[in-house]
Amino acid sequence: MAVRDELARRLRRWRMTALPILQAAVAAGLSWFVATKVVGHPHPFFAPIAAVVCLGVSLGQRPRRVAELVVGVSVGVGIGDVLISHIGSGTWQIAVAVVLAMSAAVLLDGGAVIALQSANSAVLVATLLPPSAGGGFDRMVDALVGGVVGLAVTALIPANPLTVADRQAKVVLGELAIALRGVAAAVAKSDAGAAADVLARLRDSQEAVDEYRSALKTGGEIATIAPIRWRRKNALRRYGSIATPVDYALRNTRVLTRRALAALRDDEHVPDVLPSALERFADAVDVLRAELASNEDPVKSRAAIRAAAGVMTADLAVGEGFSTQVVLAQARSVAVDLLQATGLTRVEAMESLPPLRKP
Numbered sequence: 001m002a003v004r005d006e007l008a009r010r011l012r013r014w015r016m017t018a019l020p021i022l023q024a025a026v027a028a029g030l031s032w033f034v035a036t037k038v039v040g041h042p043h044p045f046f047a048p049i050a051a052v053v054c055l056g057v058s059l060g061q062r063p064r065r066v067a068e069l070v071v072g073v074s075v076g077v078g079i080g081d082v083l084i085s086h087i088g089s090g091t092w093q094i095a096v097a098v099v100l101a102m103s104a105a106v107l108l109d110g111g112a113v114i115a116l117q118s119a120n121s122a123v124l125v126a127t128l129l130p131p132s133a134g135g136g137f138d139r140m141v142d143a144l145v146g147g148v149v150g151l152a153v154t155a156l157i158p159a160n161p162l163t164v165a166d167r168q169a170k171v172v173l174g175e176l177a178i179a180l181r182g183v184a185a186a187v188a189k190s191d192a193g194a195a196a197d198v199l200a201r202l203r204d205s206q207e208a209v210d211e212y213r214s215a216l217k218t219g220g221e222i223a224t225i226a227p228i229r230w231r232r233k234n235a236l237r238r239y240g241s242i243a244t245p246v247d248y249a250l251r252n253t254r255v256l257t258r259r260a261l262a263a264l265r266d267d268e269h270v271p272d273v274l275p276s277a278l279e280r281f282a283d284a285v286d287v288l289r290a291e292l293a294s295n296e297d298p299v300k301s302r303a304a305i306r307a308a309a310g311v312m313t314a315d316l317a318v319g320e321g322f323s324t325q326v327v328l329a330q331a332r333s334v335a336v337d338l339l340q341a342t343g344l345t346r347v348e349a350m351e352s353l354p355p356l357r358k359p
Contacts (some may be wrong), residue, residue, distance in 0.1 A: 022056065022157065023153050023154065024052050026157065027054070030051075031044075031047040031051040031150070032151075032154065034047070034149060035146075044145070046146060047142040048146060050145070050150070051148050054118070055154070073117055073121045073131075073142075073145060074143075075104050075114070075118060076122040077121045077122075077123070077139045078120055078127055078334060079100050079104060080122040082277075084097065084126050097122040097123070098119045098122055098123060101118040101119055104118065105146065135139060144324055151207045151225065153225065154222070154225050155225045158228065158229050160229070161218070161219030161220070161223045161229055162232055162236060162239070164222070164234060165218045167213040168211050169242070170293075171208050171211070171289065171359035172205075172250075175208050176186075176246060176249055176250055177283075179202050179288055180285065181200070182198035182280060183253070183256075184276075184278035186261075187274060190264055191264070195257060198257050202253060202255065206250075209246070209247045215235070216239060216243060219236050226272065241343065245338070245340040249272075249338055256331060256334065257332035259324075259327045269324065270327065274328065274331065277308045277331060284301045287304055297343075298341075298342040301338075301342055303345075306339070306352050307341075312353060335353060336353070
């Protein structure tokens with residue numbers, strides 16, 4: 001049974017990466033074909049390399065990556081050709097070629113892709129591809145062919161940008177819902193240890209937000225490059241519209257949890273309605289996640305957030321300790337963030353809450 005479960009897990013992981021694997025295979029083969037049959041280069045080693053690197057695991061800003069690849073190959077090949085033709089090939093010659101190629105890339109104010117590709121190109125020239133007449137220019141063309149083919153494959157065999165965004169949206173919204181339920185349970189049970197565990201998990205939640213923003217960038221790139229995905233742009237904007245409010249909601253939940261932990265440690269009284277409100281916020285986050293996935297207007301989640309926030313009345317914090325007052329204030333802030341994630345402006349979200357002062 002354990003072996004079967006492990007095989008199933010690995011198969012699921014392969015299915016998630018099957019499309020990138022197919023893209024890389026097609027791009028590598030097609031770039032070699034174009035470079036040999038169309039351009040006429042007999043050994044275009046850099047074409048499939050550039051195509052695969054362009055498709056890489058990190059999918060953002062591919063057009064810029066193509067330019068960086070061409071520059072990196074040009075710098076590495078140029079330095080490698082000139083240097084190796086004068087000093088020969090060997091252990092220290094390779095080291096010198098890499099140092100000079102990467103240094104030149106850095107001095108050109110290049111990014112990591114340019115520096116690494118410069119080093120890779122210099123190593124290849126110094127070992128497998130000895131310098132030859134016109135080799136530098138030919139290899140630059142090969143890199144350009146590979147990069148362009150990589151972009152073409154992205155356009156012709158694209159991933160679904162909504163799948164990319166939805167996968168990470170589920171993660172980040174799941175983290176928020178788990179945190180809200182966790183702190184609600186900790187407060188209800190007066191369990192400072194549980195609150196501390198929730199806080200520790202929240203401190204790592206920024207990684208999920210960063211990955212979500214990266215997924216949005218990737219999805220936007222796919223929707224821009226691939227014609228068959230253009231109609232996904234509007235739906236993708238909805239995923240983009242929640243990124244900042246959900247980030248703020250996580251940050252405010254972190255502050256809320258920190259002050260809840262302080263309140264529990266100081267034996268402050270916490271209003272009985274707070275855990276219930278936080279639980280309902282978590283339920284609303286789950287509804288929002290489902291509405292996003294089904295491309296529905298977030299009407300149900302908005303109504304659920306408003307209902308949960310209805311208990312945040314002006315007199316709730318009267319007579320409570322400092323940390324408890326901060327917790328209640330942060331709960332209102334989380335409600336505002338969540339309402340903004342449903343499409344309301346900040347003013348509209350604030351107006352949805354009970355007033356802080358009695359009329």
